[in-house]
Amino acid sequence: xxxxxxxxxxxxxxxxxxxxxxxxxxxxxxxxxxxxxxxxxxxxxxxxxxxxxxxxxxxxxxxxxxxxxxxxxxxxxxxxxxxxxxxxxxxxxxxxxxxxxxxxxxxxxxxxxxxxxxxxxxxxxxxxxxxxxxxxxxxxxxxxxxxxxxxxxxxxxxxxxxxxxxxxxxxxxxxxxxxxxxxxxxxxxxxxxxxxxxxxxxxxxxxxxxxxxxxxxxxxxxxxxxxxxxxxxxxxxxxxxxxxxxxxxxxxxxxxxxxxxxxxxxxxxxxxxxxxxxxxxxxxxxxxxxxxxxxxxxxxxxxxxxxxxxxxxxxxxxxxxxxxxxxxxxxxxxxxxxxxxxxxxxxxxxxxxxxxxxxxxxxxxxxxxxxxxxxxxxxxxxxxxxxxxxxx
Numbered sequence: 123x124x125x126x127x128x129x130x131x132x133x134x135x136x137x138x139x140x141x142x143x144x145x146x147x148x149x150x151x152x153x154x155x156x157x158x159x160x161x162x163x164x165x166x167x168x169x170x171x172x173x174x175x176x177x178x179x180x181x182x183x184x185x186x187x188x189x190x191x192x193x194x195x196x197x198x199x200x201x202x203x204x205x206x207x208x209x210x211x212x213x214x215x216x217x218x219x220x221x222x223x224x225x226x227x228x229x230x231x232x233x234x235x236x237x238x239x240x241x242x243x244x245x246x247x248x249x250x251x252x253x254x255x256x257x258x259x260x261x262x263x264x265x266x267x268x269x270x271x272x273x274x275x276x277x278x279x280x281x282x283x284x285x286x287x288x289x290x291x292x293x294x295x296x297x298x299x300x301x302x303x304x305x306x307x308x309x310x311x312x313x314x315x316x317x318x319x320x321x322x323x324x325x326x327x328x329x330x331x332x333x334x335x336x337x338x339x340x341x342x343x344x345x346x347x348x349x350x351x352x353x354x355x356x357x358x359x360x361x362x363x364x365x366x367x368x369x370x371x372x373x374x375x376x377x378x379x380x381x382x383x384x385x386x387x388x389x390x391x392x393x394x395x396x397x398x399x400x401x402x403x404x405x406x407x408x409x410x411x412x413x414x415x416x417x418x419x420x421x422x423x424x425x426x427x428x429x430x431x432x433x434x435x436x437x438x439x440x441x442x443x444x445x446x447x448x449x450x451x452x453x454x455x456x457x458x459x460x461x462x463x464x465x466x467x468x469x470x471x472x473x474x475x476x477x478x479x480x481x482x483x484x485x486x487x488x489x490x491x492x493x494x495x496x497x498x499x500x501x502x503x504x505x506x507x508x509x510x511x512x513x514x
Contacts, residue, residue: 193506195460196495199436203487206433206480208473209374209424210367214357216408217418220322220349223330226337228252235333237345243320249345250318252337257316261309268302275299324349348417353408354389355421357502358401360503366427367391373406374424380414388425428473434485435478440496441471451485452492452499454507464492464503 150162176437226232234251239242278295281287328346331337337344355375359367371388393401406423441449449469454462469484485491492499499505 135472145439174392193504193509194499196505197493197508198490199493201431201434201436201481201485201487201489201491206428206430206435206473206475207426208425208428208475208480210359210363212357212359212423212425214355214406214421214423216353216355216415216417216421218349218417220324220351220352221417222321222347223317223343224249224321224345224347225340226252226255226318226342226344227339228312229338230255230316230336232331232333232335232337232344235329237326237329238453239326239329241326243324243326243347245320245323247320248317249320249326250333252316252318254313256314257309257313259308261313264302264306264309268299268306271295271299271302275357287379318344320347322347322349350410350413350415353410353415353417355406355408355423357404357406357423358396358399359394359404359425361400361402362426364395364402367404367425372426373385375406375408376424377415377419379419379501382414384409430480433472434481434487435475435479436485436491437477437493438474438479439477440491440493441469442497452491452496452501453485454490454505457490457507460507462490462500462505462507464499464505466501 130402147162150158153159223321229252231253232250233253236251237249243249275295275298278287280294282289282292298384324347327348330343330345335342367388368391369388373386373388375386376382376383386407386409388404389407390405395402404425406425436451440451442451449471450466451469453465454467454469456463467484470482472480472482474480492505494508495505
């Protein structure tokens with residue numbers, strides 16, 4: 123419409139001025155007479171104002187004779203029941219329950235180191251040997267004495283069963299054997315502490331202490347052993363999710379460094395609310411077949427805290443709010459062909475998903491909601507529908 127008015131204005135100006143006027147303007151400019159140039163401009167301004175006034179009269183008449191020009195143009199979307207899954211977004215880091223620094227249980231010189239970094243070991247496999255300071259020889263002697271005490275006791279036991287000898291001799295032989303056996307076992311346990319063995323199957327991530335070093339129980343660090351099979355993420359979740367995020371809930375885990383996303387679930391949800399930050403802990407299992415996920419790796423979590431198989435989603439941008447704080451949208455009624463009337467509907471909303479929001483009440487399946495033009499219509503107004511889009 124604006125283009126038509128511009129063409130009309132240009133045509134009228136050209137008609138009024140004509141080729142001679144255009145030539146006379148050039149002649150006037152060529153004279154360099156300021157007063158003459160100003161006079162011609164004033165004449166043209168007056169003609170322009172007259173043309174603009176005429177155009178406004180024409181527009182008014184057009185609106186009077188064509189009522190359709192007053193009807194707002196809109197588009198609508200159809201409300202459809204669809205599956206809706208909401209995710210709580212959190213952050214966490216990867217851990218493993220089998221990530222251990224091995225300390226010695228015996229003081230002495232680290233005589234032998236049998237493994238190197240990156241080597242895979244099995245549970246109970248010998249990793250290193252500490253000098254026992256002669257305990258092995260003492261154990262050998264003690265075992266000989268234990269065998270002698272055992273033989274003596276067995277003979278005394280046979281005699282006692284045949285009613286030969288005294289009871290005190292039998293009891294003394296038994297006590298001597300048990301004492302020797304206990305002493306032998308204790309010393310054997312001490313000698314066993316000189317052997318450093320793998321507490322679980324995994325990979326030697328670091329050999330911390332070199333062969334020949336003097337080590338002490340609880341102080342020296344010998345090896346770091348890691349098992350990447352039993353990985354998990356532990357994160358703190360705000361208490362408002364305590365009834366929504368439970369064991370078995372689906373989780374999407376994204377590792378920005380790896381550019382990798384995996385689907386897993388909540389393995390354990392804590393029952394204790396931390397009074398300091400009002401959160402509870404959640405543990406999420408991490409499958410790691412290719413061993414690409416490492417301890418302390420940062421991860422982004424999306425935990426499914428809410429699902430609705432029959433949800434209605436609409437764009438947040440078409441929702442308005444009245445003075446009472448009530449949210450509402452405009453729908454259409456009395457639809458005939460591409461014309462309808464506007465109806466305002468109060469709604470209640472739930473959770474959001476991107477640019478869309480769930481409508482809990484007020485809108486039903488197949489209702490047509492005004493999309494484009496929703497901000498410029500009023501209750502009961504007649505509108506013209508340009509197109510119908512299906513709501514996603």
